[in-house]
Amino acid sequence: MLTACGGGKAPAEGQAATGDSKKPFAGVTLRIVGANHPWTEGIKTKIPEFEKETGIKVNLEQYFEDQLTQKITVEFTSGSSSIDAFMIRPLQEAKMFVQNGWISELTKTNDTNWDYNDFTKASTSSLIQNNKLYGIPTVTEREILYYRKDILEKNNISVPKTLDELKQAAEKLNNPKNDFYGFVSRGQRSPAVTQFSSFLYGMGGDFMADGKATIDTPEAIKAFKYYGDMLKNYGPQGVLNMSWPQASGIFSQGKVAFYSDADSIYPNLIDPKKSTVADKVGFALFPSGDKGQSPYNVTSWGLAINAKSKQQEAAWEFIKWATNKQNVTALQATGIPGPRQSVWNTEEGKKNFPAELVDVISKSNEIGKGYDRPLLINVGPARDIIGDVIVTAISGGDVDKAAKEANRAFQELINKEKK
Template identity: 75%
Template sequence: MLAGTITLFGTILSGCGGGGTVGQPAGQSAGQAAGQSAAAEKNSKPYAGTTLRLVTANHAWTDLIKPKIPEFEQQTGIKVNLESYFEDQLTQKLTVEFTSGSSSVDVFMMRPLQEGKMFIQNGWVGEMTKKDDPDWDFKDFTNASTGSLIQGGKLYGVPIVTEREILYYRKDILEKNNIPVPKTLDELKQAAAKLNDPNNGFYGFVARGQRAAAVTQFSSFLYGMGGDFMKDGKATIDTPEAVSAFKTYGELLKSYGPPGVLNMSWPQAIGIFGQGKAAFYTDADSLYPNLLDPQKSSVGDKTGFALFPAGSKGQTPYNVTSWSLAIQAKSKNQAAAWEFVKWATSKQAMTALQGKGIPGPRQSVWNTDEGKKSFPPELVNVISKSNELGKAYDRPILINVGEARDVIGSVIVTAISGEDVEKAAKQANQQFQAIIDKEKK
């Protein structure tokens, strides 16, 4: 579009001095010149005058994209009305509007692994597969980031925020005890055992132990052992691989974790590590700013970042899209909505946002100085390598994902409590299968 506009204006200016007014070729009336100018404007801004309704979450991404929207409006002539809500409120509001058949929402933020399957299955999300173009470069998005947004070979959203599970560790403690950074889960257990000192309030390992909350962080243990939540519509959390993963996760927290771990989600677990009371901590890389903030952590200058350790079957941390942009299927402004999505997820926009701390899905951005500058160099290396290894989901991809997480989490609780994991896994697998079967009907 821009090249055509430049050519047009070059033609107009080349006619100056030939008897017409400035910017008007000889023999051309003012009305004809005005018509050409209007046509050029229309060609460069084909959706000018369109108003889009953008519905987002109260999130750092929203805070950073909001002041940039006037740039998009000036470039395109499209007006964007932005609304933002807390996560659960957002899901509820969108569900109510979509269920009622409303077409007023054009673009919205969506969590692919939380409400994504329900929204897509209900026909509420527009399909984007045919909307790629060379300048936007869809191939630049990592495979793991787009995996949860592809169903039936079709793309139903564009990733905007990603995260991976990593290993946080105390650099000073490992150095003092001459312990290398663990590369396998067996090495992690050995190191945690050696450093565990509960009598002095120091623990070898900490992570989420709360029933449903622990499932996402357990997933990398499961994948590393060669297991998965389900396969071909069948629950697989009672396989030997899954049982081994449950036991490994449970043993780490039971034997080397702090008291009260069964009540810990990420705020409590990261608090233990941030207070200098644990040697190792596994969780999402997106949480790292909490450990570098001196008001929240006493170990900012002592925290190291490493790839999630390999299990018996390899190194497979989750690498997920926590938020994406989607277009409502019933939007009456499909083309203009796509222009916004394309602009907001362009290399330029994502470089700017990642430069302010939003971990994005474009591999090329991770290779730029701007894209790296807000992240510790060690963490950038871990993220780049995780982008090559990661699995696109950290929980079962189901509509009733909350119910499924609760069932799977019950086995984690059993493992941490030191009870019969095999028995708990078999019972949970039956319950999990019932959830899967219910969604097939």
């Protein structure tokens, strides 16, 4: 199994020992801090089962995302041990939390019943630093291509498999005079970075390599220009103000042929109460670029253990239970995309997802890259810097100049974190 380093003796300080080998932590009370999220709501309904099975009492607290980050940061900074386990956004917070010593390292051993190897590689990658595991994924998402099945069929256009084909199809279908557009994605400065990442990878680029900023390479500049041109030439008005709610909204109104974004958004697009094209939405693997096909495949939420917790073994029991195959299957059956590939292969795990989408997700799990933004502590400022180049590209500005200026600023940010 995985055991928290620093919590290797059972029971740890502050834990109750009952002498019952089946319930070694009976009498322990865990404080679990989580986000207001469908995953949390789902697991909350099952906690009584865990309490009955283990004798562990669980006090679950829920907060909005930013409130959650602020709360655990304040408590961890003060050295508090009262939080035992918590939900974490790996790509936003893991690097800082690990550097500050706030998370317990988890060491993988052979627990075949729980089966760590069943988690997709991409889902665990953002929770691994310096070859050490610091959390377990719970919720995943990938970038895919949404498209209008009826529009493509009417115009005898095949589903694009490459970015060149996507551009050709978007150009052919773009008809702004009739308020219909070829393509939409996020255009807001910071939110656009995550969706841009798959285009960047497909062109052979990346945000950084070996501690060096790489957003001014020929590959990166080509990706910026492609993404900017697609939204400038074939996108709707006001795209610079669009994050996912606005972009998905205009697609749902039947005004766009292609939409690139996270697969987790799909319920909004196929809900007749929210979408005028609910029965006309298709799902496709993110198209390949010049250098291959690498859509992001990320963990949006995971579970970790407070390094100061006095009940780390019991906290691990909770995490192991919450992420076992049975619970991942049950939550995925409600529409929450999980990190276990075996669950995607079951009828129960598939039943609330369109069949075409399941196929896309399974293939993305095999080829996806485990991050959709720079892996830095100061990820917010980094996204702003990169987002400036995207905005320049969409606005028709000098992308080469903007990329070089942004690369210098990005490198300065990287250097600060090395000190």
